[in-house]
Amino acid sequence: MARGKVILDGARFQLTIERLCRQLIENYGDFADTCLIGIQQNGIPLTDRIAQRLRELIPEVRFNYGKLDVTFYRDDFRHREKSIAGNATVINFLVEDKKVILIDDVLYTGRTIHAAISALQDFGRPAKVELLAMIDRRFNRHLPIQCNYTGMAVDSLDEAYVKVEWKETDGKDCIRLFSKMN
Amino acid sequence: MAQGELSTQHILGTKYLTTEDINLIFETADHFKEVINRPIKKVPSLRDVTIANLFFEDSTRTRISFELAEKRLSADVVNFSASSSSLKKGETLLDTVNNILSMKVDMIVMRHPAPGAPMFLSKHVSARIVNAGDGTHEHPTQALLDAFSIREKLGALRNVKVAIVGDIMHSRVALSNIFCLLKLGAKVKLCGPPTLMPRYIEKLGVTTTHDVREALQWCDVANVLRIQLERQDIKYIPSIREYAQYFGVTRKLVDSLKKPIVIMHPGPINRGVEIESTVADSPDHSIILQQVENGVAIRMAVLYLLADKRS
Numbered sequence: 498m499a500r501g502k503v504i505l506d507g508a509r510f511q512l513t514i515e516r517l518c519r520q521l522i523e524n525y526g527d528f529a530d531t532c533l534i535g536i537q538q539n540g541i542p543l544t545d546r547i548a549q550r551l552r553e554l555i556p557e558v559r560f561n562y563g564k565l566d567v568t569f570y571r572d573d574f575r576h577r578e579k580s581i582a583g584n585a586t587v588i589n590f591l592v593e594d595k596k597v598i599l600i601d602d603v604l605y606t607g608r609t610i611h612a613a614i615s616a617l618q619d620f621g622r623p624a625k626v627e628l629l630a631m632i633d634r635r636f637n638r639h640l641p642i643q644c645n646y647t648g649m650a651v652d653s654l655d656e657a658y659v660k661v662e663w664k665e666t667d668g669k670d671c672i673r674l675f676s677k678m679n
Numbered sequence: 680m681a682q683g684e685l686s687t688q689h690i691l692g693t694k695y696l697t698t699e700d701i702n703l704i705f706e707t708a709d710h711f712k713e714v715i716n717r718p719i720k721k722v723p724s725l726r727d728v729t730i731a732n733l734f735f736e737d738s739t740r741t742r743i744s745f746e747l748a749e750k751r752l753s754a755d756v757v758n759f760s761a762s763s764s765s766l767k768k769g770e771t772l773l774d775t776v777n778n779i780l781s782m783k784v785d786m787i788v789m790r791h792p793a794p795g796a797p798m799f800l801s802k803h804v805s806a807r808i809v810n811a812g813d814g815t816h817e818h819p820t821q822a823l824l825d826a827f828s829i830r831e832k833l834g835a836l837r838n839v840k841v842a843i844v845g846d847i848m849h850s851r852v853a854l855s856n857i858f859c860l861l862k863l864g865a866k867v868k869l870c871g872p873p874t875l876m877p878r879y880i881e882k883l884g885v886t887t888t889h890d891v892r893e894a895l896q897w898c899d900v901a902n903v904l905r906i907q908l909e910r911q912d913i914k915y916i917p918s919i920r921e922y923a924q925y926f927g928v929t930r931k932l933v934d935s936l937k938k939p940i941v942i943m944h945p946g947p948i949n950r951g952v953e954i955e956s957t958v959a960d961s962p963d964h965s966i967i968l969q970q971v972e973n974g975v976a977i978r979m980a981v982l983y984l985l986a987d988k989r990s
Contacts, residue, residue: 566710569722569752569983580987582683582703583710591718619719 501660505649506671513648514543517629518550520646521598530624531596532561536613537568537584540601542663543631547600561595563588567612586616593621602661604630607642632659632672683707685984689801689808692817693859701862705827707980708973715751715975725754728986731779733789734811735761735772735796740946740971741811741821745788748978754986757784772796773803780806786985789813807985815849815910821945822855824977826863828970829900832941837864842894844870844926845904845953848877849911852904852945857883870894871926874915875906891926895933900941903928903954923952930957933964941966 505513525531528551535544541564551558566584599613610628617623631648637655651659651674658675662668683703687695696704714722730749734742742758749756759779776787786807789797794816801808812818830836841860847853847869860867867885869876876887888894895901906922916922933940942954942964950956959965 569710569714569724571724574724575727575987580684580984583707585710586713615723619717619721621718 501673501675504672504674510670514546514550517646517648518547518554522554528558528560532563532592533598533600534563534565536599536601536609537564537566542665543602544600561590565613565616567609567616570612570616572608588620591621592617592623594624597623597626598629599626600629603632603634603659604644605634605637607638607640610642611640631661634659685988688988690819690981690985691797691801691810693819693822693855698862701859704823704980704984705830707984708827708976711979712976721751721753723753724983725752725986728785729755729783730786730788731757731759731784733759733787735791738790744974745811745978748975748982752979752982776800776804780804809981812851816851817855818851819855820978820981821852822859824970824974825856825902825943826859827977828966828973832966839865839900840898841865841900841902842868842870842898843902844891844894846875846906847871848875849907850904856902857885868894868897872916892932895936895940900943902943905947905949905953919952927953927955928958929955933958940964943967943970
């Protein structure tokens with residue numbers, strides 16, 4: 498795959514994460530009755546980073562942290578060109594009456610988030626669900642789903658592809674835009 | 680995202696699965712095991728899939744397990760049993776199945792007394808077929824859940840020593856287990872009376888013995904099978920009592936081994952014949968009920984992966 502165009506990295510990348518954390522603190526205060534739920538697989542590094550930064554900013558903060566796999570809830574099962582293997586769901590708490598912050602790397606068509614909201618219902622009835630995404634590809638939506646917290650909005654053609662890379666797994670924190678997915 | 684697709688269109692036997700297929704089924708079953716332990720034990724994956732359970736032979740556990748697996752995947756389910764069907768009126772298997780398929784059924788789970796019946800069907804119909812036991816031939820989902828239970832208990836299958844004790848000749852569980860375990864790198868020893876041990880079975884890569892103590896002393900896991908009287912057309916053993924005396928897995932025998940051993944049984948158990956109650960119910964040794972729980976997760980995985988398989 499071609500390397501793609503870097504659209505965010507370095508200090509601006511860290512600043513974006515910092516801004517997202519501070520926005521969450523502004524709205525959730527001490528995070529009482531709140532849970533952060535990362536969507537498998539690509540939402541997990543961002544959720545880890547946000548959880549870690551929140552703990553640094555407010556040492557006494559307590560929130561539940563879960564990982565949600567939406568593979569079995571997708572509406573494109575048997576419609577995709579290739580099959581997708583499942584991932585682990587780790588939610589050791591009920592979301593009943595909790596405030597849930599769903600976290601994913603890229604909000605694109607909205608179908609993953611739709612599946613995530615369905616999956617979330619199986620763990621109880623949350624008091625409120627909000628969505629945080631590093632990238633909002635706002636003109637490519639298939640469903641009426643919007644972000645509450647956005648790292649960066651990317652306006653691109655449908656065939657373009659945006660990838661968020663992480664220091665831990667890819668060697669560098671950055672966001673790349675590819676003109677075509679191959 | 681990781682991709683996972685089976686190499687096969689149907690699950691006819693563990694003989695026809697690759698090691699990668701088996702590992703993919705296990706990894707998917709891990710996720711489904713988490714699902715069935717949630718407060719709401721259901722996912723919507725198969726909501727547009729209709730599955731027919733065709734049971735031409737009696738079954739309790741397998742049938743309930745498949746039906747639960749299907750319902751927990753949100754599939755639509757129709758049940759059929761030979762005793763209440765047109766088979767009694769002389770209809771052939773193919774006609775019965777084609778009629779059911781005309782009603783837009785996507786998958787078929789079939790148990791049949793004739794070995795090879797699911798294979799025959801798979802060549803003549805378009806639906807996906809899952810073999811839920813064909814005569815004395817194979818029972819792949821049972822072998823998969825047995826291996827999955829060993830993996831869960833001992834961590835891995837490679838170099839694990841498994842003894843299969845009982846009526847090897849008439850057991851589809853034994854044959855499916857042999858293929859599955861060998862593909863996963865386990866070692867297999869068969870134990871049973873000489874009359875119930877198929878000739879040349881060693882050619883599959885297993886060893887045999889007629890001494891149950893020797894088999895138990897050797898193994899890490901013992902899978903104890905029932906004597907299948909309903910499939911025995913002649914007398915293979917003098918009496919059930921004599922079988923129990925020579926081949927029964929008793930508490931005394933297990934205690935005298937002085938080593939940890941995992942005891943499995945695919946059910947139904949004939950208590951006091953092939954296994955003593957105190958062994959079957961022993962929390963230190965027996966994983967019989969875990970096998971039943973894992974059965975639902977394994978069958979969910981098999982159905983899910985087959986439904987997703989492209990033609």
